[in-house]
Amino acid sequence: xxxxxxxxxxxIGVFAVVGVVRGYPKELxxxxxxxxxxxxxxxxxxxxxxxLDSFLAxxxxxxxxxxxxxxxxxxxLFYILLFVAIVVISYHxxxxxxxxxAPRGPVGVLLNLMSGLLNGYLISGxxxxxxxxxxxxxxxxxxxxxxxxxxxxxxxVPLMPVALLEPYLLFLVPFxxxxxxxR
Amino acid sequence: xxLSFEPAVLQYLIVIATSLTASTxxxxxxxxxxxxxxxxxxxxxxxxxxxxxxxxISAVNATYKGVLFFASCGSQADTETCLEASGVANxxxxxxxxxxxxxxxxxxxxxxxxxxxxxxxxxxxxxPISILQRLMGAVLxxxxxxxxxxxxLPLLPYRQEINLPVAxxxxxxxxxxxxxxxxxxxxxxxSAAVVVLVLFVIFVLVAVRLMRRPAEV
Numbered sequence: 001x002x003x004x005x006x007x008x009x010x011x012i013g014v015f016a017v018v019g020v021v022r023g024y025p026k027e028l029x030x031x032x033x034x035x036x037x038x039x040x041x042x043x044x045x046x047x048x049x050x051x052l053d054s055f056l057a058x059x060x061x062x063x064x065x066x067x068x069x070x071x072x073x074x075x076x077l078f079y080i081l082l083f084v085a086i087v088v089i090s091y092h093x094x095x096x097x098x099x100x101x102a103p104r105g106p107v108g109v110l111l112n113l114m115s116g117l118l119n120g121y122l123i124s125g126x127x128x129x130x131x132x133x134x135x136x137x138x139x140x141x142x143x144x145x146x147x148x149x150x151x152x153x154x155x156x157v158p159l160m161p162v163a164l165l166e167p168y169l170l171f172l173v174p175f176x177x178x179x180x181x182x183r
Numbered sequence: 184x185x186l187s188f189e190p191a192v193l194q195y196l197i198v199i200a201t202s203l204t205a206s207t208x209x210x211x212x213x214x215x216x217x218x219x220x221x222x223x224x225x226x227x228x229x230x231x232x233x234x235x236x237x238x239x240i241s242a243v244n245a246t247y248k249g250v251l252f253f254a255s256c257g258s259q260a261d262t263e264t265c266l267e268a269s270g271v272a273n274x275x276x277x278x279x280x281x282x283x284x285x286x287x288x289x290x291x292x293x294x295x296x297x298x299x300x301x302x303x304x305x306x307x308x309x310x311p312i313s314i315l316q317r318l319m320g321a322v323l324x325x326x327x328x329x330x331x332x333x334x335x336l337p338l339l340p341y342r343q344e345i346n347l348p349v350a351x352x353x354x355x356x357x358x359x360x361x362x363x364x365x366x367x368x369x370x371x372x373x374s375a376a377v378v379v380l381v382l383f384v385i386f387v388l389v390a391v392r393l394m395r396r397p398a399e400v
Contacts (some may be wrong), residue, residue, distance in 0.1 A: 102392030
């Protein structure tokens with residue numbers, strides 16, 4: 001495994017432990033927020049970048065976000081940092097946590113673990129997607145050297161959640177909200 | 184994005200309007216539970232059609248040959264000679280090498296199945312017990328209507344004239360519609376997406392169902 005896969009797997013493991021500790025009712029609230037964040041980023045991310053770029057272009061001479069040596073890095077960091085900020089806020093709050101408690105016993109533990117794994121997959125997969133989409137601009141910072149391993153290229157990259165789930169986000173976000181309300 | 188009313192755009196508008204209307208109607212009639220009962224099989228069917236397109240075409244052609252054989256040679260004593268003479272052996276209804284024919288078959292099967300699923304849900308589903316459930320079903324119906332039109336778009340005959348990313352999928356057949364999506368996706372992604380989606384929905388439904396009520400103080 002390459003270093004990127006190790007980081008990806010470790011992150012998923014960390015979030016799995018967090019899921020076991022917090023319980024899946026709270027984790028499903030975070031899942032709802034993550035899906036809403038993905039919908040926001042995929043549908044409105046570029047528009048926000050355009051507005052930001054036009055604002056910054058008044059002070060710099062020309063486009064700052066879309067042209068230049070660091071444009072890929074800026075765009076990638078925008079998506080990643082915005083997404084991470086939303087995730088951090090969702091983990092701190094309880095607004096969207098599902099009302100209820102996990103069942104007792106191994107079933108509850110298993111559900112907690114699965115919800116943690118799910119959130120870990122969504123979070124680390126999204127961060128990886130926005131690195132991959134901009135051709136790993138962290139190379140500029142010396143944090144990554146291509147190419148990806150064959151395992152990552154063939155099995156992990158195709159399973160990135162943004163690419164997989166984007167056509168269905170308009171269904172998933174209302175679905176999760178309905179499940180939250182019904183609960 | 185400006186759209187002029189050409190056949191392609193008109194076709195797409197009809198698809199969107201019909202999908203939204205049907206899906207919202209099912210949601211209002213049977214609530215959010217009915218929507219889920221309808222949409223999980225629709226998505227699963229879409230994935231299966233993508234994964235088994237060749238098998239479907241083979242099955243259709245085999246059935247067609249059977250019907251032709253029965254009609255042409257059913258009353259003949261020497262069926263082998265009749266088979267060769269009538270050309271039944273090489274007959275096919277859908278040419279596997281013709282992308283347009285394959286796409287039309289998939290469109291017909293998918294639309295028929297969606298209509299059947301919606302009808303079954305309306306006929307056999309339980310009515311919602313409150314206005315809130317109906318309204319939630321309608322909201323979910325609107326979202327699902329968009330998703331349904333998204334799934335249908337790559338199967339439309341004029342899809343390449345519709346100025347939307349997913350419509351410009353150039354590869355043949357359902358599994359390749361992912362080329363029109365923002366990332367570069369291939370056949371395995373389309374099926375993997377449906378599997379992930381179905382598993383996710385099932386997990387959430389089971390998890391919510393098993394949740395205990397908070398203990399009352």
